[in-house]
Amino acid sequence: MTANRKRLTLALAALIALAALTFYSRPWTLLKRGDTAPSGVASAAAPDRLVMMFPASVVPDDLPQVQNEINNYLQEKINAAVEIRPVDMGSWWDRTGLVYASGSQVDLMFTAGWMKFGDEVARGRFIALDDLLRQYGGGIRGIVNPDILDASRIGGKLYAIPTNKEFAASKGIVMRRDLTEKYGIKLASIKSLADLGPVLETIKRREPSVTPLQVRSDRSPFTFLMQYGLFDMLGDGPGALQREGGGTKVVNMVATEAYRVNAKLMHQWHLDGYLNADAVTSRDSEYEAVKAGAAFSFAESIKPGFEIQASRNTGMPMATVELTKPYTTTADVTSAMFAIPRTSRHPGKAMQLLDLLYTDPYLLNLLDWGIEGKHYVVRADGRIGYPEGVDSRTVGYNLNLPWMFGNQLHSYLWDNEDPELWTKYRRFNEEAEPSRALGFVFNPDRVTSEIAACSRVDEEFAPAIIAGELDPDLVIPMYVEKLKAAGADRVIAEKQRQLDEWLASKTAAGKEGGR
Numbered sequence: 100m101t102a103n104r105k106r107l108t109l110a111l112a113a114l115i116a117l118a119a120l121t122f123y124s125r126p127w128t129l130l131k132r133g134d135t136a137p138s139g140v141a142s143a144a145a146p147d148r149l150v151m152m153f154p155a156s157v158v159p160d161d162l163p164q165v166q167n168e169i170n171n172y173l174q175e176k177i178n179a180a181v182e183i184r185p186v187d188m189g190s191w192w193d194r195t196g197l198v199y200a201s202g203s204q205v206d207l208m209f210t211a212g213w214m215k216f217g218d219e220v221a222r223g224r225f226i227a228l229d230d231l232l233r234q235y236g237g238g239i240r241g242i243v244n245p246d247i248l249d250a251s252r253i254g255g256k257l258y259a260i261p262t263n264k265e266f267a268a269s270k271g272i273v274m275r276r277d278l279t280e281k282y283g284i285k286l287a288s289i290k291s292l293a294d295l296g297p298v299l300e301t302i303k304r305r306e307p308s309v310t311p312l313q314v315r316s317d318r319s320p321f322t323f324l325m326q327y328g329l330f331d332m333l334g335d336g337p338g339a340l341q342r343e344g345g346g347t348k349v350v351n352m353v354a355t356e357a358y359r360v361n362a363k364l365m366h367q368w369h370l371d372g373y374l375n376a377d378a379v380t381s382r383d384s385e386y387e388a389v390k391a392g393a394a395f396s397f398a399e400s401i402k403p404g405f406e407i408q409a410s411r412n413t414g415m416p417m418a419t420v421e422l423t424k425p426y427t428t429t430a431d432v433t434s435a436m437f438a439i440p441r442t443s444r445h446p447g448k449a450m451q452l453l454d455l456l457y458t459d460p461y462l463l464n465l466l467d468w469g470i471e472g473k474h475y476v477v478r479a480d481g482r483i484g485y486p487e488g489v490d491s492r493t494v495g496y497n498l499n500l501p502w503m504f505g506n507q508l509h510s511y512l513w514d515n516e517d518p519e520l521w522t523k524y525r526r527f528n529e530e531a532e533p534s535r536a537l538g539f540v541f542n543p544d545r546v547t548s549e550i551a552a553c554s555r556v557d558e559e560f561a562p563a564i565i566a567g568e569l570d571p572d573l574v575i576p577m578y579v580e581k582l583k584a585a586g587a588d589r590v591i592a593e594k595q596r597q598l599d600e601w602l603a604s605k606t607a608a609g610k611e612g613g614r
Contacts, residue, residue: 146173146180147445149452152195153209153437153503155185156384161495165469172462177451181206183466185498189382199224202442206449209503210259210438212430213326218335218550220253221543225438226446227256235450236260238458242506246538250432253540259436260453264507265524267427267531268400268434270328272320273409275395276416278302278309289420292320292364295396299373302395311373313385313394314365316562319378320398320422321365327430328423329357331534333598334430334541336550337582338591340534340598342426347535347602349595351587354579362564362571369567378566389413390492400434403523407516412499414492425531429539435503456505463505469496477511484514539601546593549586556581 159165162183170180184205186194191214198205210216210225219225232239240248243263251259272295279286282301289295299311312320326332330339330352339352352358368374375381375394385397390413399405401419409417439449455462468475468483474496475483485494501510508521517523543550560578563569 146170146178147448148204149179149181149206149445149449150184150204151181151207151452152184152186152198152205153500154188154191155498155500156187156386157497158185159469159496159498161469161474165465165474165496168470169462169465172465173452173455176455176459176462177448179445179448179452181452187382198440198442204442204444205440206443206445207437207453208440210436212334212428212433215335216251216259216433216436216438217253217541217543218547219438220258221547224440225258226441226443227258228260228439228450229257231439231446231450232257232260235447236454238454242457247432250429250538250540251436253542254544259433259438261433262435262437262503262505262507263457264435264502265402266432266528267425268327268402268431269421269425270320270323270423271399271401271419271421272396273399273401273405274298274418274420275389275413276418278306278395279418286418286420290422292324292361292422295320296364296368296373299368299396300371303371303373306395309392310375310388310394311396312368312375313388313397314374314378314566315381315383315385316379316566318385318398319365319565319567321361321565321567323398323400324361324422325352325358327426327428331428331536332430333536333539333594335543336541336546336590336594337553337587338594340536342532342534345535347598349591349598351579351582351591353575353582359571359575362567362575365565365567366570367567374567379562379568386412389415389417403527404516404520407513408499410515411491411513414490425527426534427528427531427537428534429537432537453505457509458506460509463509464511466504467498467501467510469494475511478514480514480518481511482514482516482518483511536598536601538605539598541594541597543590543593546586546590549590552585553582553587553590556585 162185166181166183169183173179173181195208197203210219239260243261247261247266248257251257251261272289274284278284282305284298284301289298295312302309302311314320329342331342332339332352333349337351337353338349340347340349341355341357369378375388385394386409388394389397399409399419401421406417406419409419437453439446443449456466471477472486474486474489474494476486477483485491491497501507508524512518512520556578559581560574564571564574564578
């Protein structure tokens with residue numbers, strides 16, 4: 100071999116070594132256990148890199164450590180490594196829009212009925228999962244009820260996998276328990292949103308440094324009540340089904356009396372100084388505001404054990420009151436799902452990872468709670484608590500999103516949680532009032548331009564109404580008129596047409612099954 104060829108060979112070998120070193124030094128790659136590769140995996144086999152993206156209010160300090168533990172395990176199980184990418188909800192749409200515009204790799208992406216799932220499918224952002232589920236999702240198919248899976252079908256195709264958790268919700272208010280006890284606030288007396296007014300007045304008067312009700316322009320008692328509390332929103336765009344009355348007429352929610360009455364209440368509370376001053380512009384987490392001692396209460400979807408979850412997230416004892424009874428809609432069933440985006444590099448491996456989150460408690464709890472012994476310890480009864488010297492404020496891994504991933508019924512319960520919580524979840528699901536449109540999934544294909552136009556109108560009017568800044572009697576008529584001009588009536592008519600067809604098909608199927 101000539102000297103030149105030797106030098107070329109050495110140079111190529113150096114480049115290959117450098118590429119391998121670069122691959123294994125990236126944040127998402129594996130930390131070796133000792134000096135050897137994990138058992139059962141050839142040390143030269145490079146794992147497939149996956150990216151998992153979901154909304155979260157915090158990026159835990161110890162996320163890199165937890166990610167490395169997960170990847171050590173995943174290399175053994177499916178020869179893959181995952182980059183866990185939490186994204187603040189306030190920047191979610193900008194970040195995901197950039198993913199699709201640039202073609203950036205994301206292999207698993209959180210989605211939900213309340214996060215424009217139908218619109219995302221209509222825009223071709225998610226791939227159909229039927230074949231992948233058959234090939235790689237045997238665990239999912241054995242755990243998730245087929246009727247639940249069907250709720251994430253659009254046009255007959257499956258586009259996301261619902262988390263196995265509670266499938267109902269009631270809407271309510273979460274409050275600092277120390278202050279409700281300090282001022283003798285009787286929680287049982289709060290049965291409607293209007294009943295909350297005197298409580299907020301007490302906090303304003305007695306705790307002047309604390310905001311009585313923390314809200315954002317996309318999250319307030321108003322949004323929680325309207326959207327899937329008093330109405331089934333029936334997917335993206337205008338057109339909702341009123342919960343009371345038993346009818347199946349699709350209406351423009353903004354034009355209803357319930358919308359006006361509750362909007363006026365929020366406006367009055369704004370005038371009374373009960374809301375945070377930056378409500379229209381804030382994107383900060385309500386939980387963080389409470390944790391900082393700056394807020395007393397906020398609105399949320401309520402379920403069994405939620406007080407404990409809220410207490411963990413805020414670092415102080417919290418109490419809850421329900422403003423609506425449990426209700427099950429398609430949106431509740433699809434309230435937490437993962438899809439495989441069209442920018443995925445490894446769809447098969449993505450489905451394998453998703454399947455493990457339903458079947459493998461070790462992996463699920465790593466993602467949920469972090470590293471045993473460092474971020475939590477297992478008590479004698481199987482529940483978990485913080486290690487000595489660590490609490491909810493100081494723990495290095497605090498995603499606190501067990502409702503988001505896989506099979507939540509495999510997630511550890513904390514030592515201050517009801518050991519029968521998962522049993523209560525099942526009962527909660529069984530006893531909730533089902534929407535008359537439960538299982539109906541709206542396909543927006545025929546009215547995507549109208550929905551987009553109406554969304555722009557919503558962006559113009561809704562934030563200030565939700566945050567109580569504008570007088571609804573003056574603003575709602577303009578809002579309704581602009582929605583009409585944007586094509587709201589066509590969207591409502593299309594929802595009505597599809598709902599009527601779906602109801603008729605259910606009736607026909609029932610008759611056929613009864614023969």
